[in-house]
Amino acid sequence: MVTLKTLDSSIISFIILVLIYINVYNRSEKVFMHYRLFIYMIQANMVLIIVDILAWVFNGLPGTLNLISNTGFNLLLYILVPVAPSLWVIYSNFHIFRDEKRIFKATRVLVAFIVINAMISVMSLFTGWFFIVDTGNIYHRGEYFWVHVVYCYLLLVYSFFYVLINRSLIEKRHYYSLLLFFIPQTIGTSIQMLCYGVTYNWTGMMLSLLIIYFNIQDRGLNTDYLTGVYNRRQLDGYINGKIRNSSDGKSFSAILIDLNDFKSINDKFGHETGDEALKDTVGILRKSLRLNDFVARFGGDEFVVIMDINNRELLKQAVNRISSNIEEFNESSIKPYKLSFSMGYDIYDYNSKMKSDDFFNHIDTLMYNNKKQELSVGRGEL
Incomplete structure (x- = not known):
């Protein structure tokens, strides 16, 4: 028995x-x-x-x-x-x-x-x-x-x-x-x-x-199987919840990040190296952010960070930490590529009544302007 x-x-x-x-x-x-x-x-x-x-x-x-x-x-x-x-x-x-x-x-x-x-x-x-x-x-x-x-x-x-x-x-x-x-x-x-x-x-x-x-x-x-951060599906649900729970005294911030020249990394070094660049990007973001900050892969080479921050100075500090850690990575890394980000960021304005797509379009425009400014600096136009 x-x-x-x-x-x-x-x-x-x-x-x-x-x-x-x-x-x-x-x-x-x-x-x-x-x-x-x-x-x-x-x-x-x-x-x-x-x-x-x-x-x-x-x-x-x-x-x-x-x-x-x-x-x-x-x-x-x-x-x-x-x-x-x-x-x-x-x-x-x-x-x-x-x-x-x-x-x-x-x-x-x-x-x-x-x-x-x-x-x-x-x-x-x-x-x-x-x-x-x-x-x-x-x-x-x-x-x-x-x-x-x-x-x-x-x-x-x-x-x-x-x-x-x-x-x-x-x-x-x-x-x-x-x-x-x-x-x-x-x-x-x-x-x-x-x-x-x-x-x-x-x-x-x-x-x-x-x-x-x-x-x-x-x-x-x-989650995104390659980088381990949240995927677009989870991002959509999360940000819609943040918008629903926002009020005059309670809001959140978002950063849209684009990995510059990602296509050239793939073309020059191969897709396996390109995957490494995406993982390194996530590593930089995790190092720069708080443990509970939400990170998602928005598209092929774009990432979104959502933070419970309703203060522009604190948001700017987070962006600066990311920029600082990019520089540190490029100086210390033995990888064959250098990383560069364009970033658009803002605090969600509850009174604007923007939906998630509208807010993404807003920070996407800010990111595009940031990219144009960086290209102008690179060409010596500024």
């Missing part, structure tokens, strides 16, 4: 993970690191569920072959279990810093601990430290089973507090999902530790991945 209870929860968790995997794997965004890491987590957890089911299937069955199978699958389970929380450490780290070099360094450290855990697991075949399979082919937890559990728990706890400590670096829409991941996984694992014979670890793990999956789905619907 223990096996049946284990199979019930594990098989349901496996089916749900397969459905998530099929959906995520077929998305074009899988070329990006955070999607690949999410796919790796799903794959790792599906493998763990299969190995755990097989360990339960052979447990208690008579015969030498069943004894070898039971021992082998339990050994494999102890070796592989830390892979799942280790991948979560890498995934959460990447969402905080978006730095692939950083996660490669973290991966080397995590792999070292996984190897140590694997060595102790193999030694347990002779010492019984982590687990024992007796002569009757019955699995038992070993004397130092708790060491293995604490190791896996620490990976989750580390990720939880790492996200908490670095919350100022994480977009709010991702922050709570990253925190919530910890809860189902921890509850499921704790129940399994306290109630021997049931496997709610996989159910908790599946629910944790569902939380991230829904976050990714939301990201796919509302």
Whole structure:
């Protein structure tokens, strides 16, 4: 009956993970690191569920072959279990810093601990430290089973507090999902530790991945897949809401940004380099703005920033920070291109009763005038 209870929860968790995997794997965004890491987590957890089911299937069955199978699958389970929380450490780290070099360094450290855990697991075949399979082919937890559990728990706890400590670096829409991941996984694992014979670890793990999956789905619907900022669909809904909620004493500001000479970057260096220029543009904007400022890709090489600012001086300061960070990028970057922005910006005038299209046309005109002025300066006409 223990096996049946284990199979019930594990098989349901496996089916749900397969459905998530099929959906995520077929998305074009899988070329990006955070999607690949999410796919790796799903794959790792599906493998763990299969190995755990097989360990339960052979447990208690008579015969030498069943004894070898039971021992082998339990050994494999102890070796592989830390892979799942280790991948979560890498995934959460990447969402905080978006730095692939950083996660490669973290991966080397995590792999070292996984190897140590694997060595102790193999030694347990002779010492019984982590687990024992007796002569009757019955699995038992070993004397130092708790060491293995604490190791896996620490990976989750580390990720939880790492996200908490670095919350100022994480977009709010991702922050709570990253925190919530910890809860189902921890509850499921704790129940399994306290109630021997049931496997709610996989159910908790599946629910944790569902939380991230829904976050990714939301990201796919509302964000630009290349740059990670909001897309035009989300922008239209957001600015219409800002206009509806505006009043005489409450308004907002918007900046329309055009990446100058983007076509020449594509033509001269190729579209892959052009994509890098768009990502660098977003990096400059994020560095220049507050965490809760709204950034969207308006068109091919145009971006819109919407801020809860009703003060022209504060708006001008934000524009100056962007300009300053462009100069800093061009001076320090080793990229083959230089970035230049034309910007149109203004505070929304509640009394004008402008609709969103009218307001966009207004700041687009301001941006066009800014571009003409920059071209005139470049030709020495001013």
